[in-house]
Amino acid sequence: MKRGLMLTGLLILVLGGVHAAATSNAQTVANVNLNDGPYSDAHTVAAVPPNTGVTILERRGGWYRVRLASGKDGWIPMTSLRFGSTNSAGSSWNASDFNLFESGRAGGSGTTATTGVRGLNTGDIANARPDPQAVNELDGWTATPNQARQFAKQLSLRAQKIPYLPDAGGK
Amino acid sequence: MKARLLFAALIIGAMLPGVTGAIDLGSLFNTLKTVKQAVKPADLQQEEAIGQAAAATLLGAAKPIDNAALQRYVNEVGLWVALQSDRPNLPWHFAVVDSDDIDAFAAPGGYVFITRGLLLHMHSEAELAGVLGHEINHVVMKHHLKELQRAARIDLLGQAAQYELQQNGHNTELFNKVAGATRNLYSKGLDKDDEYEADRMGVVLAARAGYDPYGLLAVLQTLESIDPKSGRVQLLLATHPSPASRIAALSAEMQGRMDKYGNQVEGTQRFANEMRQFVAAAKK
16 A cells, blocks of 8 residues: 555656656746856857746756757756746656656556655644654664765765855845 | 763863962853853753654654665765764764655754655755755754754753653653644744755755755755645745745855866766665565
8 A cells, every 4th residue: 555655656756757858847037148068168159038948958066958949059057047837746857867767657647646645734744643663763774974984985975175155145 | 960070070170270369250150151051952962852752743744765775875875964064973864754745854863854755856866965965954053953942941951851751751741842842843944044044054065075066956946846736845835935035045155156066976877776776666
């Protein structure tokens, strides 16, 4: 039962992901240059006006590589884009890039899959009945600092000192 | 016991200069005040006891997913990020909880939970690190702890009461008080400034851990793209500033300061492998 629930939940994400990946899903929020690389001093390929729909191809640091309706592609700063409501509750744009979800079993429509989604809303929190045993069980999954360091090493993650950011205020 | 020893040591320490000169009552008083502030509200034992009750309440609403490999993965990413924080030695516990809705939570003492729905909306380990970094900083800054202490009026919690809270006294008055305060706090949310602070600190923790620091910003853009009418983000939006205002604040704060870390590790492949295995296990 529990598995069935989880599976339907996952299928919804599959369907959503496939759907979202196929559409132009973001809009420019200002005049922005389309560059030939993810750098501010890269060569400008085109000037793009606000409210232009683009398709996201990939992200590198603070830059997205996007494709315009004309077929032209290039790089723009990530915060020059707004991701409009896609009407999709599913996984986001490039989930399908990972082939995370094989579509073999996802032949149905979104509607059949909506049963059994496990929600968590303000009411669920406001009425939660404590489960102390679940807290105890977390001990079985923790990592030691040495294990975490080994794990980091596998991806060549290197720790470094970086100061915290200032509060920009004005919210 | 520990607190009492520290207290005694500090009093002796404060009085020692008085042996060679005149006893400075003013400075002794200040020392006592400092000791009181340092020991009482933030005492680690108390924080852990409050955290256990808060975590039990949250896990009552959404259970941890029974998949050891997945939970282990999230604990490894989470601890590696937490080791870069100002409280690396807390007993950090991370868990993915069983909900398709999109949210993440932190509880005092080092508990961090993320829903399956949020996890499966991510694209890389750098995004996961950014979200966990945000939650880790709620713990580091004691955002929930302060609110829970105030709401449950347990700022003057004595050692006997702490003991009571820790003795699996699930139905004790104190446990119930913390559980009640947790239900209230986590359904209405923290002060918005706490969320902005956790965002800008989370970005830095991810960067310190060697990840691309733009992961959190990418997740916020994903959140912005989810239709509120879908219901998937009801709790998140009820308890946080809008994704748009978080993106605006974060991009202003990161401007010119994080660019040089943009080429750090994204961990897309390792993340995808873990998610693939998780999805495959769920299908069995």
